[in-house]
Amino acid sequence: xxxxxxxxxxxxxxxxxxxxxxxxxxxxxxxxxxxxxxxxxxxxxxxxxxxxxxxxxxxxxxxxxxxxxxxxxxxxxxxxxxxxxxxxxxxxxxxxxxxxxxxxxxxxxxxxxxxxxxxxxxxxxxxxxxxxxxxxxxxxxxxxxxxxxxxxxxxxxxxxxxxxxxxxxxxxxxxxxxxxxxxxxxxxxxxxxxxxxxxxxxxxxxxxxxxxxxxxxxxxxxxxxxxxxxxxxxxxxxxxxxxxxxxxxxxxxxxxxxxxxxxxxxxxxxxxxxxxxxxxxxxxxxxxxxxxx
Amino acid sequence: xxxxxxxxxxxxxxxxxxxxxxxxxxxxxxxxxxxxxxxxxxxxxxxxxxxxxxxxxxxxxxxxxxxxxxxxxxxxxxxxxxxxxxxxxxxxxxxxxxxxxxxxxxxxxxxxxxxxxxxxxxxxxxxxxxxxxxxxxxxxxxxxxxxxxxxxxxxxxxxxxxxxxxxxxxxxxxxxxxxxxxxxxxxxxxxxxxxxxxxxxxxxxxxxxxxxxxxxxxxxxxxxxxxxxxxxxxxxxxxxxxxxxxxxxxxxxxxxxxxxxxxxxxxxxxxxxxxxxxxxxxxxxxxxxxxxxxxxx
Numbered sequence: 001x002x003x004x005x006x007x008x009x010x011x012x013x014x015x016x017x018x019x020x021x022x023x024x025x026x027x028x029x030x031x032x033x034x035x036x037x038x039x040x041x042x043x044x045x046x047x048x049x050x051x052x053x054x055x056x057x058x059x060x061x062x063x064x065x066x067x068x069x070x071x072x073x074x075x076x077x078x079x080x081x082x083x084x085x086x087x088x089x090x091x092x093x094x095x096x097x098x099x100x101x102x103x104x105x106x107x108x109x110x111x112x113x114x115x116x117x118x119x120x121x122x123x124x125x126x127x128x129x130x131x132x133x134x135x136x137x138x139x140x141x142x143x144x145x146x147x148x149x150x151x152x153x154x155x156x157x158x159x160x161x162x163x164x165x166x167x168x169x170x171x172x173x174x175x176x177x178x179x180x181x182x183x184x185x186x187x188x189x190x191x192x193x194x195x196x197x198x199x200x201x202x203x204x205x206x207x208x209x210x211x212x213x214x215x216x217x218x219x220x221x222x223x224x225x226x227x228x229x230x231x232x233x234x235x236x237x238x239x240x241x242x243x244x245x246x247x248x249x250x251x252x253x254x255x256x257x258x259x260x261x262x263x264x265x266x267x268x269x270x271x272x273x274x275x276x277x278x279x280x281x282x283x284x285x286x287x288x289x290x291x292x293x
Numbered sequence: 294x295x296x297x298x299x300x301x302x303x304x305x306x307x308x309x310x311x312x313x314x315x316x317x318x319x320x321x322x323x324x325x326x327x328x329x330x331x332x333x334x335x336x337x338x339x340x341x342x343x344x345x346x347x348x349x350x351x352x353x354x355x356x357x358x359x360x361x362x363x364x365x366x367x368x369x370x371x372x373x374x375x376x377x378x379x380x381x382x383x384x385x386x387x388x389x390x391x392x393x394x395x396x397x398x399x400x401x402x403x404x405x406x407x408x409x410x411x412x413x414x415x416x417x418x419x420x421x422x423x424x425x426x427x428x429x430x431x432x433x434x435x436x437x438x439x440x441x442x443x444x445x446x447x448x449x450x451x452x453x454x455x456x457x458x459x460x461x462x463x464x465x466x467x468x469x470x471x472x473x474x475x476x477x478x479x480x481x482x483x484x485x486x487x488x489x490x491x492x493x494x495x496x497x498x499x500x501x502x503x504x505x506x507x508x509x510x511x512x513x514x515x516x517x518x519x520x521x522x523x524x525x526x527x528x529x530x531x532x533x534x535x536x537x538x539x540x541x542x543x544x545x546x547x548x549x550x551x552x553x554x555x556x557x558x559x560x561x562x563x564x565x566x567x568x569x570x571x572x573x574x575x576x577x578x579x580x581x582x583x584x585x586x587x588x589x590x
Contacts, residue, residue, distance in 0.1 A: 016391045019384075045433040107316075107318070114310040132325065141328050144327070194310075219410055226544075281399055
């Protein structure tokens with residue numbers, strides 16, 4: 001019986017590695033293309049190494065190449081201000097992460113550990129927002145941001161997700177419910193008020209789920225395209241994902257600047273890859289049904 | 294009254310509770326509840342953003358019923374959902390079972406999850422490049438082995454399948470990890486009993502793993518199908534709906550009606566329909582697959 005299974009296991013490993021390679025190799029291809037001379041790509045489509053290695057694509061992305069240099073390597077010659085988009089993405093994702101995690105945790109604490117009339121009913125109402133698809137709220141939210149005069153500003157991009165998401169409240173409440181009641185009670189006997197208990201006791205012992213939620217929120221905000229496309233169209237308010245979409249449509253019909261496009265994509269993906277390299281295990285372990293069941 | 298008694302009795306902590314939910318409640322009211330009601334109302338109006346909404350009753354819905362592009366968008370979106378969810382779910386279950394039987398390696402799980410964490414836009418551009426007709430690596434390989442090149446994004450027959458494939462690549466690891474989490478909830482004793490009875494791998498999978506996985510599969514399907522119906526980024530960045538209307542999915546059409554044509558009322562009516570389709574799909578999956586019942590009893 002063992003020998004029969006061994007062959008099956010070998011086959012199973014081969015299939016598993018096929019999937020791992022199919023997942024990872026496209027990223028290598030992105031890297032390889034980003035360091036290539038765009039003019040040389042066509043002739044060397046099979047080469048596993050960059051076609052005529054150059055840092056040109058990155059120079060084009062960050063506006064460091066002169067138009068002549070850019071043209072020589074197959075760029076469009078148009079200048080891009082990727083530093084600005086990178087800064088915008090960082091500001092938006094950081095602000096939303098801090099605001100959403102803090103405010104959602106506060107609400108989750110009130111829903112999980114304070115007793116007040118109507119608590120569970122209100123929680124159900126908040127959770128109901130999970131059912132409404134983003135497209136449905138996006139159109140009216142665009143009008144709200146417009147009438148607030150915040151179109152094409154970073155606060156306009158942040159605002160709808162700055163205060164809460166149903167998922168964030170649900171996620172934190174689930175953790176708070178598991179903390180022993182004695183901890184609050186002991187603090188209350190010492191005369192501590194709920195605010196103090198939350199900030200001095202509950203939040204510090206919740207560092208792990210707060211970090212996990214923070215990473216997930218940051219990644220989601222960083223990657224979002226639809227909402228910032230609606231409300232952040234000017235140079236000053238464009239985030240990386242929106243700029244990437246435009247970069248692609250700016251390239252002339254005949255010969256797209258693939259190397260520049262991949263360099264820009266790499267820049268947009270890099271912060272997430274770094275975050276993932278540091279906190280990977282936490283992200284992986286957060287995927288499951290512990291809270292849903 | 295002693296302090297201990299004060300602490301033990303359930304107290305009304307309304308005031309601090311209100312303070313703590315205040316920011317979240319503001320966000321909920323302004324950016325979730327209000328837009329939901331306003332969206333439903335706008336669907337009954339004609340509104341081009343500049344003036345004020347004019348109530349027209351169900352006119353938008355009547356127009357929709359006669360709009361060929363809308364029906365085409367519905368058809369394209371359903372085709373996308375079926376292809377994407379079909380490939381993705383089958384592959385994810387297979388991959389999850391492989392991981393469950395072979396390894397606990399975090400590196401392998403971590404690699405498989407990576408595409409899911411990268412922006413849709415980046416993933417779309419990467420595949421747009423690799424599947425390029427002229428010099429993309431995939432067509433270079435196809436050409437080298439003597440087959441005719443494929444215009445993955447440019448050929449009407451391929452474009453929806455291509456977009457579904459790209460997003461399958463992005464979501465496969467995530468879906469597999471969800472299923473994997475479900476597999477870990479199946480007690481090992483069940484497998485031991487099957488092994489004692491002499492059941493092989495294949496039979497164990499069909500008779501034990503799959504039935505016990507059903508409640509988890511329903512949840513996975515509800516999550517992934519809901520996401521798939523709202524496909525937008527990948528299409529917007531690559532084909533922008535083309536060639537012709539071949540990949541003009543519902544959310545892209547809604548976006549165009551609202552922001553390119555200024556038909557906010559009509560766009561709102563279509564998003565009401567999308568909302569209802571999503572709710573209906575989730576409900577149908579729950580019922581069809583009897584999510585609540587477990588075979589573990």
